[in-house]
Every structure is written in C-alpha cells, then in structure tokens.
Amino acid sequence: MSLRDRFRSVNSRTEKAEREDSTGNTASSAVTVDGNGKGNGKSVANALNDRTSGLKARIHRRMVERINLANLDSIAPEMLRAQIGHIINALVVEEGIPLSESQRLSLEQEVMNETFGLGPIEPLLHDPDVSDILVNTHNQVYIERFGQLELTEVKFDNDEHLMKIIDRIVSRIGRRVDESSPMVDARLLDGSRVNAIIPPLALDGPILSIRRFGVRTLNLSDLMELGSVSPGMAEILKGAVKARLNMLISGGTGSGKTTLLNAMSAFIPVEERIVTVEDAAELQLLQPHVVRLETRPQNIEGKGEITQRDLVRNALRMRPDRIVVGEVRGVEVLDMLQAMNTGHDGSLTTVHANNPRDALHRLETLMLLSGVNLPPQAMREQISAALDVIVHVSRMSDGTRRVVDVSEIVGMEREVVAMQEIFSFKRTGISEDGKVLGRYEASGIRPKFADRLEISGISVPASLFSEGQVI
Numbered sequence: 001m002s003l004r005d006r007f008r009s010v011n012s013r014t015e016k017a018e019r020e021d022s023t024g025n026t027a028s029s030a031v032t033v034d035g036n037g038k039g040n041g042k043s044v045a046n047a048l049n050d051r052t053s054g055l056k057a058r059i060h061r062r063m064v065e066r067i068n069l070a071n072l073d074s075i076a077p078e079m080l081r082a083q084i085g086h087i088i089n090a091l092v093v094e095e096g097i098p099l100s101e102s103q104r105l106s107l108e109q110e111v112m113n114e115t116f117g118l119g120p121i122e123p124l125l126h127d128p129d130v131s132d133i134l135v136n137t138h139n140q141v142y143i144e145r146f147g148q149l150e151l152t153e154v155k156f157d158n159d160e161h162l163m164k165i166i167d168r169i170v171s172r173i174g175r176r177v178d179e180s181s182p183m184v185d186a187r188l189l190d191g192s193r194v195n196a197i198i199p200p201l202a203l204d205g206p207i208l209s210i211r212r213f214g215v216r217t218l219n220l221s222d223l224m225e226l227g228s229v230s231p232g233m234a235e236i237l238k239g240a241v242k243a244r245l246n247m248l249i250s251g252g253t254g255s256g257k258t259t260l261l262n263a264m265s266a267f268i269p270v271e272e273r274i275v276t277v278e279d280a281a282e283l284q285l286l287q288p289h290v291v292r293l294e295t296r297p298q299n300i301e302g303k304g305e306i307t308q309r310d311l312v313r314n315a316l317r318m319r320p321d322r323i324v325v326g327e328v329r330g331v332e333v334l335d336m337l338q339a340m341n342t343g344h345d346g347s348l349t350t351v352h353a354n355n356p357r358d359a360l361h362r363l364e365t366l367m368l369l370s371g372v373n374l375p376p377q378a379m380r381e382q383i384s385a386a387l388d389v390i391v392h393v394s395r396m397s398d399g400t401r402r403v404v405d406v407s408e409i410v411g412m413e414r415e416v417v418a419m420q421e422i423f424s425f426k427r428t429g430i431s432e433d434g435k436v437l438g439r440y441e442a443s444g445i446r447p448k449f450a451d452r453l454e455i456s457g458i459s460v461p462a463s464l465f466s467e468g469q470v471i
C-alpha cells in the first residue's frame with residue numbers, strides 16, 4: 001500500500017469512528033480526560049484511547065486537508081513526520097483543548113502510529129522486553145515478557161481497525177489476507193515474525209501473533225542470576241562448547257531451549273565460522289563470523305519449499321567450523337547426526353522432549369520418519385556416536401525455567417544408548433508462595449568428557465563432580 005493509500009484508509013476509518021462518536025458524546029469527553037486530572041503514563045494513554053477518538057478523527061481529517069496528498073510519496077518520511085507533528089500541535093491549539101504536555105505527546109504519537117506504524121500495538125514493538133505480542137481479536141492483546149504472559153490494556157477500535165493493520169503488515173511483503181487466503185506468515189522490517197489468521201478460520205475475529213526478533217535475550221550470566229543454571233553447571237557448559245562437544249538441548253515448548261542454545265553459543269570462539277540453520281530465525285550470535293540460514297515455506301502453488309534438511313546439507317558445503325541448528329524436528333536429523341559424526345564437532349541443536357532419555361527416542365523417531373533404511377540398532381549407534389552431552393531444560397510449576405539435567409552419552413550398552421547423569425536439579429519442595437525449592441547437585445560421576453575439557457585447557461576441579469556436591 002502506498003503512503004497515500006495508507007493515509008486515506010486511516011482517514012476513512014477514523015471518519016467512521018467520528019460518526020459513531022458523534023452519536024454519543026463528542027469532544028467534551030476529551031476535555032473530561034484532562035478535566036478530571038487523571039495521572040499520566042498508561043492511564044492517560046488509555047483514557048485518550050477511549051475518549052478522544054473524535055478528536056483523533058478530526059486531526060486526521062484536517063491533516064489530510066492540509067497535506068498535499070499528491071506529494072505524499074515524494075516527501076521524505078522524516079520530514080513528513082515533522083510536518084504532521086506541527087499540524088497536530090496547531091490543531092490542538094486551535095481546538096482549544098486543554099491537553100497537558102504528556103497527553104499532547106501521547107496523542108501525537110498515537111496519530112503517528114496510526115499513520116505510519118502498526119497502530120495501538122506500535123509502542124509494544126518498541127519495548128525491548130516484549131518478546132511476543134498476541135492479538136486475540138480487537139479487544140484483547142497479550143504480551144510475553146521474560147517468559148510470562150500478561151494481558152495489556154491495549155485495544156483496537158474494532159475488528160475492522162485490526163484488519164487494516166494486518167493488511168498493512170502483509171501487503172509490505174506482497175501478500176494479502178482475505179477469505180480466499182485467511183492465513184498468512186509475514187515478517188516485519190525488524191525481522192519479527194508475524195502470523196495472521198482471520199475468519200472464517202478464526203471463529204471470533206482476526207488473530208495476529210507477533211514473535212519479536214532482536215529482543216534482548218538472556219545470556220549465561222543472566223541465566224545464573226535467575227537461578228536457571230548453577231555456577232558449576234555454567235562453567236561446564238561453557239567449557240563443553242569451547243572443547244567442541246556435540247550437544248543437544250532438550251525440553252518442552254517454551255522451556256527455554258532456544259534461549260539456552262543462544263547463551264551457550266556465545267562461547268564459540270570468535271575465530272570460528274558458524275553457520276546457523278533455523279525454521280524461524282531466533283538466534284542472535286554476537287560473533288563476527290556468522291552465516292544465518294532460514295527455511296522457506298512453499299508458495300501458493302505448493303512449490304519452492306526449502307527445508308532444514310536442504311539447508312543443513314548446504315551448510316556442510318560452506319566450510320563451517322560449527323553448525324548450529326535451531327531445533328531438529330524432521331529429516332534433517334540424519335544430516336545433523338552425520339555432520340556430528342564426520343568431523344563437525346561442536347555442533348549444537350535442540351529437540352522437543354520430556355526428559356533426556358525421551359530426547360534420544362525422539363531423535364530415533366525422527367530418523368524413522370525420514371524413511372531411512374537402517375535397523376534400530378544402527379540408528380542408536382549413530383546417535384550415540386554423534387552426541388556427547390544432553391542438557392535438559394524444564395519450565396517448572398512456578399513459571400521459572402531451569403536446566404534440570406546434564407547427562408553424558410557414553411556409548412552403547414547392548415542395544416541401547418548408554419547415558420549417565422552428571423548434574424541435576426533436585427527438587428525439595430514448594431515454598432508458601434508457590435516457588436519451587438531445590439538445589440543443583442552432582443551425581444558423583446566424573447564425566448568422560450572432563451578429559452576433553454582438560455585437553456582443551458579448561459580446568460575442571462574434581463570436587464565439582466563429588467556425589468551430592470551442591471554445584
């Protein structure tokens with residue numbers, strides 16, 4: 001949509017809002033906002049949201065009257081922003097509405113957001129802590145912050161308003177949402193992933209889900225501070241990455257796998273060439289030499305799909321020092337294990353599983369589903385030869401995420417993969433306010449990989465592995 005069309009569509013929507021508004025109470029309600037001296041910040045924004053749609057509509061209309069629409073596309077966006085700011089100021093003064101400075105600014109911002117941004121959710125997109133924005137029809141918006149869902153006070157005027165914003169997002173990538181294609185995946189300019197699904201598939205109205213990219217992710221020190229990993233464990237995980245162990249992070253959905261993968265990847269030495277493969281780019285590696293690859297879904301004609309397997313195979317031809325796969329969930333497991341077995345040490349990935357043993361089953365199942373013609377034992381041998389360590393993460397009943405188990409793969413015991421637990425989180429109870437209590441303990445087994453760490457110059461105090469040692 002061109003800037004001009006966008007302008008017009010905002011205008012037609014707000015005119016409608018104004019008509020609706022004028023049937024009830026109009027400008028006076030805007031004055032009331034100020035008149036009753038409500039505080040600032042959130043409550044003002046919301047009060048303005050609720051009661052000044054008439055004012056906003058008038059501002060829009062007068063802006064369109066004053067700005068030469070024919071020139072709109074040729075004006076630099078920044079200039080336009082400034083001009084619109086002036087017009088809003090002038091109008092607010094002309095209308096003689098006694099807005100406080102903070103109210104005026106927030107009104108100005110709202111009008112800007114409507115015209116150039118994603119309307120009421122625009123401020124959420126600028127909050128560095130918001131990782132997901134979930135719009136469930138026009139009147140309910142949830143956000144996720146640090147892994148917790150919160151209901152916000154943000155609302156769209158109506159479903160039509162929400163549809164306009166959805167249209168704006170998907171039209172940027174040349175897609176559209178309507179009855180004939182009621183589901184769309186798109187990406188915002190900042191890399192955030194967007195999914196929209198509308199009626200008739202979504203029963204109650206349009207649904208928009210945004211997974212933000214570039215949100216500050218937790219590093220290993222953050223995870224230690226949060227109690228998600230103990231200092232002793234963190235040392236070992238760091239060392240294991242440096243010593244090029246092949247590691248699999250397992251856990252349920254939202255248990256913190258990707259976050260831990262990202263935090264651990266930070267310890268890959270800067271001089272190495274890292275290739276990442278993901279279904280939806282989430283990893284944010286800080287090293288200078290990183291090549292990021294992302295899959296592509298099939299197009300409307302069902303063609304052009306590029307799978308994780310294609311990308312893993314391609315990655316192997318790119319002379320990587322390390323391959324990091326965001327999550328194995330399909331046939332790429334074969335290529336990943338093969339890569340691990342053939343000299344691409346230090347590869348890292350995650351898998352969806354309920355415990356470390358389940359993670360092994362899951363890999364086996366994925367291999368089976370790939371149709372590879374190998375007897376089960378051969379598959380397990382391949383898994384056991386490829387992997388060195390499984391780190392299991394879990395989301396506990398109090399919402400905290402923890403590394404609950406670090407296990408080492410030590411080979412085969414007849415037909416099964418032999419695994420030994422090195423560290424685990426021992427749950428001891430629940431506090432009065434519902435917090436999970438427990439401590440991180442060593443199992444008493446000195447891992448075989450301790451030697452590999454030593455060889456790589458990483459010192460591991462033997463005491464760290466003494467039985468019952470709180471690490």
Ligand SMILES: Nc1ncnc2c1ncn2[C@@H]1O[C@H](COP(=O)(O)OP(=O)(O)O)[C@@H](O)[C@H]1O
Nearest residue numbers: 131146147226228253254255256257258259401
């Ligand atoms: N240790 C942690 N403490 C608090 N929040 C966490 C922790 N690990 C992850 N999170 C948050 O939980 C959410 C899900 O994490 P993510 O790593 O994407 O999980 P997964 O990859 O297992 O689905 C994210 O919002 C993330 O910021």
Ligand SMILES: [Mg+2]
Nearest residue numbers: 257258259327
């Ligand atoms: Mg993940």
